[in-house]
Amino acid sequence: MSGQASEGSHISDEEWERFLAEAGQDGSGSAPKEPSARARMVTARLREQEARGEAPAVWRAEPGRPNAQARRTRRRRVWAILGVPLAIVIGLVALKPSLLPGDPFGPGAPDDSAGSTLPAETARPTGPPSEAAPATATLDDPFAGSPAKRYADGAAGIVPPKATAVGAFSADQVAQALRQTRELLVDANLDPVTLRGGRPEQALAVIEPQQTELIDRLDTSLRRPDKDHDPLTMFSRFDPAEVRPAGDVVKTRGRMTFEAGKEGSLAVHADYTFVYPLVKAGDGVSEVARTVVRRVLDVQLPDPDRYRVTPDRISVERYDQEIGNSACDLHDGFLHPSFDSDSPSGPAPSGSAVDPYDRSRTLDPDEDKACGTVTRT
Incomplete structure (x- = not known):
């Protein structure tokens, strides 16, 4: 009304x-x-x-x-x-x-505008989102007290821009590249099979098969993860024996852009944050924790007149990530969220504290990856 x-x-x-x-x-x-x-x-x-x-x-x-x-x-x-x-x-x-002046209906009166979904992100934010009202996450409201409460649900938050022709690439070819970039992101970060530790077949299927070194590295990381072969660099995975989703919604926020790349290529840039609400595995548990993962992905369509390429595949040029609220001294291929009720364990964080919701920051692939802390989840 x-x-x-x-x-x-x-x-x-x-x-x-x-x-x-x-x-x-x-x-x-x-x-x-x-x-x-x-x-x-x-x-x-x-x-x-x-x-x-x-x-x-x-x-x-x-x-x-x-x-x-x-x-x-x-x-x-x-x-x-x-x-x-x-x-x-x-x-x-x-x-x-x-x-009416004051609060005629009491302090619990809801503000519909505060709970509405944010409009799509079309440019890099100028700063972090404001602090949400303090609230405890519950099974009924797992995003309470988090900026993610106003993020879009799952794949609805990954909306490619309208495709137009770029250089030698038609609007249809650009649309195909945007669509495949979205498929990679969805399968790598939102698909229930992937989140339970399964193999992200659709994400792997859209990658240029001639990128053999990348495909071999990802395949090894999925089969035998270790410090040098970590699937978390591209895929979000949780150990079902340790945690399970708190509900069926993962919140998503980000943007996708495209432009003419080097040597006649098409360059697509994606920058998305995924927020996962979780509870410990088992019966009768209700404490909710959230893990926040930001992923930056750069893909290309090389100029087919200059390079030998596979039709309808994308080449991954860069993939980077920032993970909030997960143990950083384990290399078993899973994200390990921390709960408030957990006793402190492992070495003390040595890195700086960051706000995982601050999407105004640029992720530097060469920055120090020391284990740090997050200011909120």
């Missing part, structure tokens, strides 16, 4: 003045007049009747005081005059309660 009054609720000034004029035509505003001789005679006769106990009931009202019928008529006129503006005020407040 709109917060504005409809056109039919408006009363013009001319209508209002006419209404007041008509409502006031009861003669009450006229000047008092001297009683006529006949009126004085009637008054005297009535007083004589009253002395004998014969006066009619209406005369028993005090001089100058209206009788009961007159009072009822006047009250109706007063309510008629007050009723229209009062109805208008009540209608406006019903449509928009914020017009």
Whole structure:
């Protein structure tokens, strides 16, 4: 429902003045007049009747005081005059309660605008999102107290831009590259099979097969993860024996762009943040933790006139990540979120504290990857 009054609720000034004029035509505003001789005679006769106990009931009202019928008529006129503006005020407040001062419905009154989904991100933010109101994440509301509460749900948050022709590439070819970049991101970070530690077949299928070194490295990381072969550099995976999703929604926020690349190529840039709510595996658990993963992906379509390429495949030029709330001294191929109830373990973090929701920062692939802390999840 709109917060504005409809056109039919408006009363013009001319209508209002006419209404007041008509409502006031009861003669009450006229000047008092001297009683006529006949009126004085009637008054005297009535007083004589009253002395004998014969006066009619209406005369028993005090001089100058209206009788009961007159009072009822006047009250109706007063309510008629007050009723229209009062109805208008009540209608406006019903449509928009914020017009009333203070908090008339108590501190728990919801603010629908605060819970609405953010519009799509079209450019790098200028700073981190503001702090959300303090709240504890629960199974019913796993994103409480997090900026991710207003992020889009899952794949709905990965929206490629409208494709246009670039250099030697038609709009259809650009659209295909954008679509495959999206498929890689969805399968690598949102697919339930991948999140449970399965093999992300669709993500691997869109990569240029001639990138044999990359494919071999990813394949090894999925089969035998270690410090030098870590699947978490491209894929989000959790150990189902340790944790399980808190609900069926992963929140997503980011953007995708494209432009002419080097040597006649098409360059696609993707930068997305994924927020995973989790609980410990087992029955009867309710404590919720969140892991935040930001991924930056650069892919290319080389100029087919210059390079031998496989049709309908994309070449991965760069992939980088930043992970918030996961143990950084384990290399088993899984993300390991920390819960508030956990006892401290492992070495103390040596890196700097970062805000995992600050998408205004540029991820530097050469920066120190020391284990640090996050300011919020």
